Amino acid sequence: MKISGAEIIIESLKREGAKHVFGYxxxxxxxxxxxxxxxxxxxxxxxxxxxxxxxAADGYARATGKxxxxxxxxxxxxxxxxxxxxxxxxxxxxxxxxxxxxxTMLIGNDAFQEADIVGITRPCTKYNYLVKDVNDLxxxxxxxxxxxxxxxxxxVLIDLPKDVTVAKAxxxxxxxxxxxxxxxxxxxxxxxxxxxxxxxxxxxxxxIAGGGVILSGASKELRELAEHxxxxxxxxxxxxxxxxxxxALSLGMLGMHGTYYANKAVQESDLLIAIGMRFDDRVTxxxxxxxxxxxxxxxxxxxxxxRKNIRVDVPIxxxxxxxxxxxxxxxxxxxxxxxxxxRKAWLKQIEDWKAxxxxxxxxxxxVIKPQFVxxxxxxxxxxxxxxxxxxxxxxxxxxQFYKYDKPRTWLSSGGLxxxxxxxxxxxxxxxxxxxxLVIDIAGDGSIQMNIQELATAVINKLPVKVAxxxxxxxxxxxxxxxxxxxxxxxxxxxxxxxxxxxxxxxYSAVGLRATKPSEVEPVLKEAxxxxxxxxxxxxxxxxxxxxxxxxxxxxxxxxxxxxxxxKPEKKLKAVK
Amino acid sequence: xxxxxxxxxxxxxxxLSRVSGLFSGRGYNIESLSVGETIDPQVSVMxxxxxxxxxxxxxxxxxxxxxIDVIKVTDMKELEHVEREMVLVKVAPKQEDKAEVLNITExxxxxxxxxxQKTYTIxxxxxxxxxxxxxxxxxxxxxKEFVRTGKVAIAREGVKKK
Numbered sequence: 258m259k260i261s262g263a264e265i266i267i268e269s270l271k272r273e274g275a276k277h278v279f280g281y282x283x284x285x286x287x288x289x290x291x292x293x294x295x296x297x298x299x300x301x302x303x304x305x306x307x308x309x310x311x312x313a314a315d316g317y318a319r320a321t322g323k324x325x326x327x328x329x330x331x332x333x334x335x336x337x338x339x340x341x342x343x344x345x346x347x348x349x350x351x352x353x354x355x356x357x358x359x360x361t362m363l364i365g366n367d368a369f370q371e372a373d374i375v376g377i378t379r380p381c382t383k384y385n386y387l388v389k390d391v392n393d394l395x396x397x398x399x400x401x402x403x404x405x406x407x408x409x410x411x412x413v414l415i416d417l418p419k420d421v422t423v424a425k426a427x428x429x430x431x432x433x434x435x436x437x438x439x440x441x442x443x444x445x446x447x448x449x450x451x452x453x454x455x456x457x458x459x460x461x462x463x464x465i466a467g468g469g470v471i472l473s474g475a476s477k478e479l480r481e482l483a484e485h486x487x488x489x490x491x492x493x494x495x496x497x498x499x500x501x502x503x504x505a506l507s508l509g510m511l512g513m514h515g516t517y518y519a520n521k522a523v524q525e526s527d528l529l530i531a532i533g534m535r536f537d538d539r540v541t542x543x544x545x546x547x548x549x550x551x552x553x554x555x556x557x558x559x560x561x562x563x564r565k566n567i568r569v570d571v572p573i574x575x576x577x578x579x580x581x582x583x584x585x586x587x588x589x590x591x592x593x594x595x596x597x598x599x600r601k602a603w604l605k606q607i608e609d610w611k612a613x614x615x616x617x618x619x620x621x622x623x624v625i626k627p628q629f630v631x632x633x634x635x636x637x638x639x640x641x642x643x644x645x646x647x648x649x650x651x652x653x654x655x656x657q658f659y660k661y662d663k664p665r666t667w668l669s670s671g672g673l674x675x676x677x678x679x680x681x682x683x684x685x686x687x688x689x690x691x692x693x694l695v696i697d698i699a700g701d702g703s704i705q706m707n708i709q710e711l712a713t714a715v716i717n718k719l720p721v722k723v724a725x726x727x728x729x730x731x732x733x734x735x736x737x738x739x740x741x742x743x744x745x746x747x748x749x750x751x752x753x754x755x756x757x758x759x760x761x762x763x764y765s766a767v768g769l770r771a772t773k774p775s776e777v778e779p780v781l782k783e784a785x786x787x788x789x790x791x792x793x794x795x796x797x798x799x800x801x802x803x804x805x806x807x808x809x810x811x812x813x814x815x816x817x818x819x820x821x822x823x824k825p826e827k828k829l830k831a832v833k
Numbered sequence: 834x835x836x837x838x839x840x841x842x843x844x845x846x847x848x849l850s851r852v853s854g855l856f857s858g859r860g861y862n863i864e865s866l867s868v869g870e871t872i873d874p875q876v877s878v879m880x881x882x883x884x885x886x887x888x889x890x891x892x893x894x895x896x897x898x899x900x901i902d903v904i905k906v907t908d909m910k911e912l913e914h915v916e917r918e919m920v921l922v923k924v925a926p927k928q929e930d931k932a933e934v935l936n937i938t939e940x941x942x943x944x945x946x947x948x949x950q951k952t953y954t955i956x957x958x959x960x961x962x963x964x965x966x967x968x969x970x971x972x973x974x975x976x977k978e979f980v981r982t983g984k985v986a987i988a989r990e991g992v993k994k995k
Contacts, residue, residue, distance in 0.1 A: 379851060380858050384901045387847070404901060437843060437904045561895040564888065 262391045262422035263292040266355065269398035271298040272430060275326045275353070277317065277688055278302070279310040283330020284370055285357035285419040302688060302717060305709040307334050309681040311341025312707065315350050316682025319668045320643055321689045322474070324351040324405045331357040332370030335416075336377065340675060343381040345412040347672025348495060349472055351405040352412035353398070354382075360420040361389060375416050383411030391424040396431050403433055408440030409559040410472055440558060444575030444583060452530070452554045452571045453587040457594045459528035459552075461603045462488045465511065465540075468495030468671070469533015469557060469577045471664040476500065478581035479532065486588060487600040489607055491519040493534050494656055495671040502660030503640070508607070509616070512540040513807045514653040517816060518610035520807070523548050524814040525606075531555045533577040535562040537672065546812035556580050616657050618801070619819065625774050627651070627726040627797040631658035633777050634696060634724060637785065642694040643686045645669065645679040647703030650732035653803040655698040677706025680723060684710055687719040694722070694785060701727040701754050711764040714790040722784050723792050728799040729754055736802045740817070761792040770794040835864070836890050837909040837916060837986045840879040843902040844870060852879060852903075855896050861885060865918075865983030876904065880985045913992040919958045922971060922979040925951050930974040941967045952977060 260268070266289060270278065279302045282290045293301050304310040307329045314325030325345075329338055335356040345352045359368040375387045384404050386397050401413040456462060470479050476499055483490050483506050490500045491508040500507055508519035523529065529551045534540070541547040544566060554571040555563050563572045573580055588594070618628040631654045634642075640660055645668040646652040652669055661667045668686060670678040683697040697704075704725055714721050726732075734749040758768030767789050771780040777795065784791040805816040842848045849868060856863050864882040871878050883893060890908065897906045909916070926934045931953075938945065938955050941963065947954035957967050961984070968979065 375847065376850070379847075379854055435901075438901050559899070561892060561899055565892060 259425040259427055261288070261292070261425050262394055262417070263289040265391065265394045265426065265428055266398065266417070266422065267292055267296055267299050268428055269395045269430075270326065273324070273398070273402045275324065276300060278326045278328050279304055279313040279317070279685065280328035281307050281310055281330065281334060283334045283357060285359060286328065286330045286334075286417075286422075288419070289328065289355075289357070289417075289422055301328065302713065304681065304713045306707065307337035308341055308677065309684075309707050309710040309713060311338040311352070311354065312344070312675075312678050312681035313685035313688070313710070313713070314352055314354075315341060315345050315678075316645060316668050316685030317689050318345070318350050318352060318685075319682070320665055320686035322665065324353050324402055325685065326353045326355070328355045329357065330370065331359055331374070332372045334370075335374035336372050339377060339381065340673075342378055342412045342414065344670050344673045344675045344678060346381045346383070348468060348670065349410050350412065351410040353401050353405055354412060354414040356414060356416050358387070358416045358418040361418045362420070364418065374414065378414050381412070382414050383409075385414040385416065387416045388418065388421050391421050391426040394421065394426070395429055399430065400433060400435065403435075404438065408438075441560070441574050442558070442576040442579055444556065444573040444580035446583065448571060448573045449580060449583050450587055450591070452573060453584060453592050455528060455552055455554060455571055456486055456488075456530065456588065457592045460599065461526045462486070462528040462530060463508070463522050463526040464488050464490040464530045464532060465493065465523070465534055466490055466496040466499045466532050467493045467534020468499075470496055470499035473533065473558070473577040474664070475533070475578035475581050476664050478578055478585060480504075481585050482581055482588070485585065486594075487596040487604065488530065489522060489604070491515070491523065493537070493540055493671070494669060496534060497656060497667040498661035498664045501662040503662055510656050512537075512813060513542070513809075514657065514803050514805065515807075515813070516616055516657075517614035517805055518607055520805075520813040520816060521610045522607055523551075524812070526551045529553045531557075532581070533557060535559075536566040538566075541566065542807050542811055542813035542815075614805075614818065621798065622774060624798040625771060625777060625795055627728070627795070627801055628654050628658050629774060630724060630726060630777055630795050630797065631655055631698060633781055634698070635659040637778070637781050638694055638696070642666065642696050643668065643683075643690065645683040645686065645695070645697045647679040647697070647699045647706075648674045648676045649700050649703060649734075650728075650736065650801075650803050651698050651700040651703065651726050653733075654726070657803075676703040680704060680707050680721070681710045681713075683721045683723070684714050684717075684719055687714075687721050688717070691719075696722045696724060699723055699725050700732055701725055701729060701757075702731040702751055704757075705755070708760070711761070711766055711790060711792075715765050719790065720788050721790050723790070724781075725757055725792060725794050726797050727754065727757070727794050728797050728801065730799055732801075733803070735799075739802070740806075741808070757792045757794040761790070766790040766792060768792045768794065770796065772796045834886065834890070835882065835884045837914075837984055838881045838883065838894065838897070839907045839909060839986055840881060840897055841871070841904040842877050842879060843904065844875050844877040845902060848877070848902045849879075851900055852881075852897070855900065856883070856893070859892070859896075861889060861893060865981070867983040867985055869985075880983065882984050907988070909986045909988070911994060913989040913994050914986050915989060916960050916984050916986040917958055918961060918964055918984045919956065919982045920964050920968070920979055921946070922955045922957065922968065923977040924953050924955060924971055924975060925977050926953070926974040934971060934974055937967065937970050943967070
């Protein structure tokens with residue numbers, strides 16, 4: 258029996274196990290929405306903006322590990338997803354984006370709501386398709402899910418001209434045959450053996466774990482490696498949760514706002530084992546001065562990540578989980594080294610660094626410190642929550658002062674640094690895990706970038722909690738202006754911030770406010786009890802800065818720290 | 834260092850822009866690019882001439898391999914191979930130079946493929962050096978314009994790179 262392209266799409270989504278689609282209707286996708294209207298298998302979550310839809314799909318994907326799906330109309334509907342697609346692309350998040358397109362015979366005519374979305378998204382998708390024949394549709398959708406979720410994951414866009422989704426065809430579900438797409442999963446055994454022997458010889462090794470650990474589900478294998486060979490582990494922003502933040506071997510995050518001890522350890526190390534990460538500039542600082550004494554073992558599924566920014570001594574292309582499984586086996590069965598004695602001096606050194614400069618902030622009785630809010634969230638949830646963030650100071654404090662013990666509990670836009678990501682991402686995560694506590698740690702600037710999604714949360718009964726660290730500034734911009742632009746706060750002051758409590762009420766959500774440190778805990782406790790979306794407005798110290806900080810382009814052990822407040826004339830000191 | 838890279842790709846619309854976008858998005862330059870079908874009509878071959886240090890060339894070949902539509906990437910530097918390019922040169926020689934132009938064309942095993950009262954259009958095929966030598970020789974006699982195809986390259990069979 259022949260069915261329409263729209264029905265083929267829904268049947269294909271069903272077969273791919275995509276129960277939830279985030280979207281927004283419009284002219285050329287009306288027929289697809291019509292087919293969804295009485296469909297029981299695929300539920301559409303109507304957002305209030307296409308950017309909300311794409312970030313929600315992304316949050317859903319990060320929380321579950323499955324591909325997130327979005328469905329939008331042509332032209333502005335499609336272009337509104339571009340930021341979210343680029344966000345997912347930078348962080349290797351699997352998405353399948355279905356965009357409507359004007360009918361085939363109108364393509365190129367500057368038709369109403371026409372945009373060349375395949376051209377626009379070519380550099381920020383893993384792959385994209387323009388479907389020209391309804392008979393190709395199911396195969397393309399199957400391929401899209403396959404490409405999005407395998408190898409180094411990423412977003413795939415499928416552009417759907419109206420006439421293609423109206424046309425009818427027999428439904429088929431062909432076996433995939435892609436001769437030009439074959440990711441490398443198994444690492445080269447000889448290289449892995451080399452890595453094992455390099456590890457055996459190292460005196461001061463450090464593991465840098467990136468998002469690849471989470472994407473490949475390799476937390477267990479990573480922990481086994483770290484514990485067996487007694488190697489301390491630092492994480493990139495994307496790697497948080499890949500190794501338990503509370504583990505004795507954890508150094509927390511490294512890089513621009515990384516811990517003193519992580520950056521010190523990396524710089525002093527004689528071996529870096531980089532796992533599923535890509536040496537982003539926020540991680541390396543000045544490349545020429547990065548880990549000057551270290552040999553580098555680099556494990557990544559994407560060969561282009563290896564030797565892109567940093568010289569590598571032992572490159573291993575493969576899936577992190579599989580490579581680590583083999584590496585652990587080689588270390589245990591062939592190398593058979595015992596590290597207890599060898600590591601003593603190095604682990605002692607790291608403990609000293611930890612004691613010397615722990616992550617800290619100056620307590621105040623009068624004004625709420627944003628770090629305190631994050632700490633309290635961690636304390637009250639006991640780390641059992643899904644945290645999303647916006648971008649800027651809120652994101653860095655959330656990375657520093659909350660300990661992530663499990664993968665997929667930390668959802669943050671790392672590579673692209675997209676403000677407005679956290680709230681819709683929290684909605685996506687909450688939909689996937691209705692019974693989990695999902696908290697967006699936000700700033701008063703970022704939350705306003707997709708605040709319209711409060712309606713989505715309310716209507717779908719998604720009890721997302723938003724902790725707004727409200728400093729009336731674009732805090733990170735202000736911080737840089739204070740430190741590097743002579744306190745000239747050019748357009749970073751948000752003079753008029755909405756009353757977030759009233760705003761939440763206007764959307765039939767709940768709004769709570771804390772203005773004193775003593776109110777923080779009661780507000781959080783109350784919010785966590787309410788089974789509704791809650792905006793928590795924490796009026797925090799506007800002068801607070803994120804420390805440690807490595808100025809852009811400096812080596813990562815050139816860190817700035819907060820000076821005691823008694824010496825206001827000279828606030829900062831670079832410490833090597 | 835200049836490299837000739839041969840890329841087998843799926844013969845589909847949009848593939849060329851994926852390949853060229855890979856170069857432009859990273860600030861790499863394409864010196865020449867030629868595309869044509871292969872013996873399998875579903876596969877095209879692109880011959881790309883580009884320059885860069887070892888790290889850049891490594892990135893280019895890896896990035897090309899990463900493209901979903903790319904089937905195979907060969908850096909011809911690593912192989913014994915044959916390269917050819919064709920150029921069409923429109924020359925407008927003075928009366929007294931006409932014989933010399935024809936002579937040079939003969940020496941270079943070129944062909945006159947069009948002529949008018951004032952011009953000859955000459956076809957020359959060869960490697961880069963030959964084509965450049967021809968252009969240098971004819972230039973003083975008045976080249977109106979020329980068009981080059983860009984290089985094509987093919988590996989030699991059964992010959993290992995020394």
